[in-house]
Amino acid sequence: MIPDFLYGTAWKEERTAALTELALRSGFRGIDTANQRRHYFEAGVGQGLAAAYRAGIVSREDLFLQTKFTYQAGQDHRLPYDPAADLSTQVAQSVASSLEHLGTDHLDSYVLHGPASGHGWTAHDSEVWAAMARARDAGRVRVLGVSNVSLRHLQQLVASGAEPPAFVQNRCFARVGWDWEVRQFCAARDIVYQGFSLLTANVDALRHPLVGGIAARHQATLAQVVFRFAQAVGMLPLTGTTDAAHMREDLASRALALAPDEVRAIETIAVAGGR
Numbered sequence: 001m002i003p004d005f006l007y008g009t010a011w012k013e014e015r016t017a018a019l020t021e022l023a024l025r026s027g028f029r030g031i032d033t034a035n036q037r038r039h040y041f042e043a044g045v046g047q048g049l050a051a052a053y054r055a056g057i058v059s060r061e062d063l064f065l066q067t068k069f070t071y072q073a074g075q076d077h078r079l080p081y082d083p084a085a086d087l088s089t090q091v092a093q094s095v096a097s098s099l100e101h102l103g104t105d106h107l108d109s110y111v112l113h114g115p116a117s118g119h120g121w122t123a124h125d126s127e128v129w130a131a132m133a134r135a136r137d138a139g140r141v142r143v144l145g146v147s148n149v150s151l152r153h154l155q156q157l158v159a160s161g162a163e164p165p166a167f168v169q170n171r172c173f174a175r176v177g178w179d180w181e182v183r184q185f186c187a188a189r190d191i192v193y194q195g196f197s198l199l200t201a202n203v204d205a206l207r208h209p210l211v212g213g214i215a216a217r218h219q220a221t222l223a224q225v226v227f228r229f230a231q232a233v234g235m236l237p238l239t240g241t242t243d244a245a246h247m248r249e250d251l252a253s254r255a256l257a258l259a260p261d262e263v264r265a266i267e268t269i270a271v272a273g274g275r
């Protein structure tokens with residue numbers, strides 16, 4: 001089952017295990033990570049999961065675990081695969097390493113962290129995508145996703161005849177209609193859009209009086225309004241908060257009953273704001 005909120009584990013270094021366990025204690029059931037030691041400590045996530053299992057907070061079946069394959073260009077020297085191997089082998093090695101880090105026999109979602117080129121979907125991406133599909137067919141992965149993609153990437157992926165992703169994970173900017181074009185592409189194909197940096201990428205939108213007014217009306221925080229808005233337009237939001245109160249606050253946003261006109265107003269805020 002796909003949860004309605006994902007807890008993101010980037011940039012937590014030696015706090016990764018404790019924060020992963022705290023997120024599970026707080027009620028998160030979806031965890032996002034990556035086998036990219038430069039920004040994530042995937043083995044630490046596994047330690048946090050193990051601690052939560054031991055404490056009886058959750059069991060593996062309760063969880064949605066998502067991780068990623070990252071090209072060498074996005075990594076530092078701590079690689080989860082042999083850089084001399086072909087890409088298909090690198091994917092297989094990265095999956096095996098993730099399974100070991102996370103102490104599981106399958107991943108609920110496996111995401112291509114970013115295409116090889118910012119300009120379009122390349123032959124390298126097709127090779128990696130096919131290797132990811134083989135991991136899925138072998139039962140090591142349930143569904144596949146792509147991250148940091150433009151509409152062009154997605155159109156070219158589909159035009160290549162490859163199967164579309166189940167998830168798209170993007171940084172979501174209010175100034176482009178909260179990634180409107182990509183979200184429309186996803187909605188038309190039953191692809192679930194995962195939005196990250198909803199707070200940090202949208203400082204202007206959060207300062208907008210319209211959002212402040214909605215927050216005051218609902219006695220909610222600005223962060224809660226943005227997360228609830230994201231869900232209301234069909235997104236699966238991520239938060240990587242390191243704060244226990246924010247974890248509770250972010251999850252509690254799910255109970256916020258935004259009116260349809262409030263949701264529409266936030267969706268068009270960059271236009272309405274006249275910036």
Ligand SMILES: NC(=O)c1ccc[n+]([C@@H]2O[C@H](COP(=O)([O-])OP(=O)(O)OC[C@H]3O[C@@H](n4cnc5c(N)ncnc54)[C@H](OP(=O)(O)O)[C@@H]3O)[C@@H](O)[C@H]2O)c1
Nearest residue numbers: 008009010032147196197198223238239240241242243246
């Ligand atoms: N695919 C990719 O390339 C990619 C890139 C970036 C991120 N991600 C994923 O997305 C996750 C989330 O990353 P993010 O970029 O959205 O940033 P983030 O790590 O969630 O940081 C958000 C910022 O907002 C603050 N915050 C969170 N909840 C808040 C609240 N209720 N009130 C006030 N402040 C709040 C946090 O501060 P506190 O810690 O003090 O709460 C933090 O400074 C990452 O951990 C990662 O899993 C993926």
